[in-house]
Amino acid sequence: MTATVIEPLGTAATVPSAAPLHYLSCRWCGSAAEAGRLLCPVCGASGLVRQISAGVGTVRRLLGAIGGRDTHTQRCTVAMDEGFVARGTVVDVLPGEIAVGSRVRVLVSEPGTTYFAVRD
Template identity: 45%
Template sequence: MYHHTVSAAHPTSGFATGVLAPAPESAKDAILYQRCAWCGTAMYHRLLCPVCQGSELRTERSEGVGTVRHSTVVHRNTPAARNVSLVEMAEGFVVRGRVMGPPVGIHSGDRVRLSTAKDPVRGEPVFQLLDEPYRAWT
């Protein structure tokens, strides 16, 4: 009698989808991320949990709201300056993307909302500012 066991090479349905498989059409303008079934850590595009090394990762959909943690202006390989930002999403994971607006006008602490999940050129998420940031001029 032969028994078939599920291995990490063939994850069960619902685990780690979105990392290895294309996103479903309904999630076209959403960020899909993983949450570890063992410790609850949220992460973006991982095969193993960075905290407990667990491989049982549930795919979840982000609400699309986050806070800019770091932003840099890039002048290389582009006709105009653009920003590259690290955005901490409300669910607890960090994603690299672009925030629309003047590159020098994006700062740490700015609140953003997802505009599109995939920039057509770079394939990264694109965000827009939620609030007009208050800047004290001194």
């Protein structure tokens, strides 16, 4: 007889810790821009404030599938609800399963990499 150890969901081993998705908001005109800019893309002001995104957006453009037959990921650009565009990868989708206009949410956001999942 073998024993199986079942760990409860939500432990540090099962849920990865991730930094939230950040964006920049202009103090003067209020427009949003992706992190990493020095000037506001609308008014050119240098007064940008770092904000935390709610992490929900709409797929704007599909850039191509990544990997082979066993991986289910799709690169895309996502128009976030705050008004900026984020580039990332939607995971756990088959090629052709996700379409422009699909709602997604942020799973993991690290510098240089953002992973999204289809929103239920």
